[in-house]
Amino acid sequence: MGASLLAAMTGMTCVAAQEKGSPYVQLAELEIDPAQLQPYKAALREHIETAVRIEPGVLALYTVSDKEYPSRIRVFEIYADADAYRAHLEAPHFKKYKAATEPMVRALRLVPVDVVALAAKPR
Amino acid sequence: MGASLLAAMTGMTCVAAQEKGSPYVQLAELEIDPAQLQPYKAALREHIETAVRIEPGVLALYTVSDKEYPSRIRVFEIYADADAYRAHLEAPHFKKYKAATEPMVRALRLVPVDVVALAAKPR
Numbered sequence: 001m002g003a004s005l006l007a008a009m010t011g012m013t014c015v016a017a018q019e020k021g022s023p024y025v026q027l028a029e030l031e032i033d034p035a036q037l038q039p040y041k042a043a044l045r046e047h048i049e050t051a052v053r054i055e056p057g058v059l060a061l062y063t064v065s066d067k068e069y070p071s072r073i074r075v076f077e078i079y080a081d082a083d084a085y086r087a088h089l090e091a092p093h094f095k096k097y098k099a100a101t102e103p104m105v106r107a108l109r110l111v112p113v114d115v116v117a118l119a120a121k122p123r
Numbered sequence: 124m125g126a127s128l129l130a131a132m133t134g135m136t137c138v139a140a141q142e143k144g145s146p147y148v149q150l151a152e153l154e155i156d157p158a159q160l161q162p163y164k165a166a167l168r169e170h171i172e173t174a175v176r177i178e179p180g181v182l183a184l185y186t187v188s189d190k191e192y193p194s195r196i197r198v199f200e201i202y203a204d205a206d207a208y209r210a211h212l213e214a215p216h217f218k219k220y221k222a223a224t225e226p227m228v229r230a231l232r233l234v235p236v237d238v239v240a241l242a243a244k245p246r
Contacts, residue, residue: 025187027197045240052242060243062199064148064236073239074150076185076199113187116196117168119175120183 023059023118024082027111028075036104037071043104044073047097055091057084078118146182146241147205150234151198159227160194166227167196170220178214180207201241 032040048061057080066072079085088094155163171184180203189195202208211217 025185027187041239048240048242052244058244060241062148062201062241062243063239064150065239067235067237070237074236078185078243112190113197114190114193116164116186116188117171118183118185119171120185120201121175121181 021081023115024079024085025113025115025118026077026079026085027113028073028077029109029111030073030075030105031107032071032073033104033106034071040101040104041065041073043097043101047093048075050093051088051091054093055084055088057081058088144204146238147202147208148236148238148241149200149202149208150236151196151200152232152234153196153198153228154230155194155196156227156229157194163224163227164188164196166220166224170216171198173216174211174214177216178207178211180204181211 044063048063051058052061059080060076060078062076064074066074077085079088167186171186174181175184182203183199183201185199187197189197200208202211
């Protein structure tokens with residue numbers, strides 16, 4: 001990961017999504033079978049911890065559930081760049097998570113986005 | 124901000140939203156007047172940079188626009204705790220941003236969420 005990416009992710013820098021080498025950001029919206037919500041969340045937690053720990057290009061995977069509709073899960077995903085996202089999709093732990101949780105997922109929508117600003121406390 | 128919060132935001136820790144002293148996370152979904160999208164985004168960028176820089180409890184404000192519907196803006200908001208969020212709402216720069224952008228915003232929905240996992244690269 002280059003210095004500019006580190007700067008972008010770690011400081012107050014705002015990065016336009018179209019800039020070459022800039023972070024690749026995506027939203028995932030999932031609807032989970034309510035009867036399988038707890039095992040799904042456990043599998044998801046394990047998966048994202050693994051991905052962030054072992055994949056250099058997976059910068060953040062922030063996951064929340066809607067208070068009103070707890071079976072609706074959203075993930076705010078930040079990768080170093082589009083290549084890092086592609087590598088993530090090919091990682092064995094991703095494929096394992098995907099196969100294990102497929103029967104629990106009723107719907108999955110990936111929302112392509114442009115970055116307006118990624119502002120976070122300096123590291 | 125306590126050490127546990129710093130750990131939660133800076134490392135691989137997963138934090139349940141209900142835990143006392145845990146981060147307060149919220150999603151904001153906005154629909155902007157397309158004719159005013161550029162000035163709105165400029166005002167928003169300035170506001171979130173200021174908030175993250177000067178408010179100790181504003182940890183991250185990640186803002187994206189939908190590629191398909193660019194006037195649809197989403198903000199993934201992470202505060203140190205609920206008190207930090209309340210303080211943010213009272214901050215002069217927030218009130219200034221709010222007043223300046225109110226005519227540009229067609230709809231605003233705040234989505235209350237529970238944290239499933241906040242996984243990010245260690246700082």
